[in-house]
Amino acid sequence: MYLNAHSYYSLRYGILSPEELVARVKETGAKEIVLTDINNTSATYQFIQSCKANGIKPIVGIEFRDDHEFMYLGIAKNKEGFRELTSFLTEHSLEDKKITFSSSEI
Secondary structure, three states, X not given: OEEEEXXXXXXXXXXXXXXXXXXXXXXXXXXXXXXXXXXXXXXXXXXXXXXXXXXXXXXXXXEEEEOOEEEEEEEOOOHXXXXXXXXXXXXXXXXXXXXXXXXXXX
């Protein structure tokens, strides 16, 4: 399994399209990959479709960064978990809030 993979939607950190990323993973024989682009989910649909077409289990999440500082890695267990991650990111992006978690959010 590849954990914390980035597509080119993670500016300065990823260089491959979601489809190219999945193709590279398939070449290695891995059966699962976790896409965790930095502060965005733009590649999610392309990634999931490409994984399904290539027999790879797609897992999605978000790598949370504040400016360029790594803060947290969120990996969704299911659709509800992904919704919670994206809601958290949206709230902090729209309100320009620093990305931190309180103990009640963990």
